[in-house]
Amino acid sequence: MRIAGADVIVTSPGRNFVTLEITTDDGLTGYGDATLNGRELAVASYLSDHVGPLLIGRDAHRIEDTWQYLHRGAYWRRGPVTMAAIAAVDVALWDLKAQVAGLPLYQLLGGASRTGIRAYGHASGRDLPELLDSIRARQEQGFRSIRVQSGVPGLETIYGISAAPDPAGGPGRENGRHPQPSEETWDTQAYLRHLPTVFEAVRNEFGPELPLLHDVHHRLTPIQAAKLGKALEPYDLFWLEDCTPAENQDGLRLVRQHTTTPLAIGEVFNSVVDYQTLIREQLIDYVRSAVTHAGGITAMRKLFDLAAQYQIKSGIHGPADISPVGMAAGLHLDLAIHNFGIQEFMPHSAETYEVFRHSYTFRDGYLHPGETPGLGVTVDRAAAARFEYRPAYLPVNRLRDGTVHDW
Incomplete structure (x- = not known):
């Protein structure tokens, strides 16, 4: 062939x-x-x-x-x-x-190691009542594990979430220019003060059984991340994600020394090389890379096999900007590997599913790739041709004094 x-x-x-x-x-x-x-x-x-x-x-x-x-x-x-x-x-x-x-x-990857793939959904709110409503909405959709992101008092946007539904909606497009990324403002100390109160309220509302996750989006130094992880210990998070920029792999030693909150790292990593210290020294609990961004199924299977030697599990990145093709590839791996942890799942729009016909399913909190031979996704070329490329960017983040900060 x-x-x-x-x-x-x-x-x-x-x-x-x-x-x-x-x-x-x-x-x-x-x-x-x-x-x-x-x-x-x-x-x-x-x-x-x-x-x-x-x-x-x-x-x-x-x-x-x-x-x-x-x-x-x-x-x-x-x-x-x-x-x-x-x-x-x-x-x-x-x-x-x-x-x-x-x-x-x-x-072809060894067959199923489980009957379904536990998935988590995203809940967010500008304030606490809106956040609690968002959590309830995800539960009604069937999610049994939920990532919690909250607005911070004094900041206009919910950090780590695009401000506009249209990802190409940044400044410039209205004037016919190439669109520019929107810019957000960040205050680390306000975030560190506010976030533990959010999880206290969520636990009081939903009880101890609901698995809760949180994404820091690389915004803290190692000592700040250690402080946050320790402050969140009473609320028993499933994981704290990207608590500090992990290009500084040694920095995770400091975080690990000060908190028992599980740590997930790696959605911006693209090679096993990025993980060497983190895995070997057991500084993380979940590997977050996506099949789409880290070399495909061949590379990811090897990465997970390495992680398994250190009791580290998978947590494949599954945002809406990974297509159903990439999502399906991750699900086939999820089903086959032994050290599966959880799968991020952001359902795509109806337009996206019109272009990408897929066999994977989501029911009662679990995903399954389906039994169609191959990946189980096909692309409707005629439908794809109707949707032209539009330049679009994630936001840029700045501190209150204007300094560019991690988004």
Whole structure:
């Protein structure tokens, strides 16, 4: 089975997605997600201009060899653009191999290790009453584990959440210019004072059994993160996510020394190299990378196998800017690996599901990739063509004095 074509599909059904479509000489089609939020066209170009031409004529069954060819064979390694492109190729090839086998992809990864995949949803509110209503809404949708994000008194936006439903809604578009990221204001001390009161109120309202998660969005120094983790211990979080920028892997030692709150790290990581100290020294409890951003199924399976040696579990990144192709790839891994922890799940818009037809399901708090041979996702090219790419960015964050800060 030889690769005959490698086409890049860029579409924006509510938000931008980049998809690699690989076709074979015997007429099969496999899909991989290459979406990199805010830098989509960089990956599209990388695939179209550099990676795609190298694939033509290659044996589509040689997945490991192709992964090494694109990663080890190139002079420039790693980085989000490169690894998203490699991930798209890798997932598309796994999709093809499973279709040939006539099996859902998870069966090729060793079969199911569980009957369903526990998922968590997102709840947020500008104030406490709005947050509690949002938690109730997620429960009504079936979520049994919930991420809690709250507005901070004195700040206009809920941190870590796009201020506008339209991700391209930043300044500039109304004047016909290229849109600019919206800018938010941040106050670390106000956040540290406020957040424990939020979790106290949530626990008082919903009791001790509901698993609660929280995302700091890399906004704290290690000592600030340690202080927050300790302050949240009475509220028994499932995890505290991205409490400090983890490029400074040594900084997590300080956090770990001062709190027993479980830590999740890695949604901006794109290689096992990023995790070496964190895993080896057991400084985290959950690995947060996405299949789409960390080299695909081949790389992520190896990462999870390494993490398993240190009793560290998975927590695959699953935001709305990862397409249903990327989501499905994560679900097949979730179902197969032994050290599964939890799966983030942000349902996509109806427009997105019109373009990406999928077989995965969500019921009673659990996801399942389905039994369709392959990945279980197809792309409607005609529907995709109706939604043109729109430049869009996540917000930029500044302290009160104007200093750019982590978003």
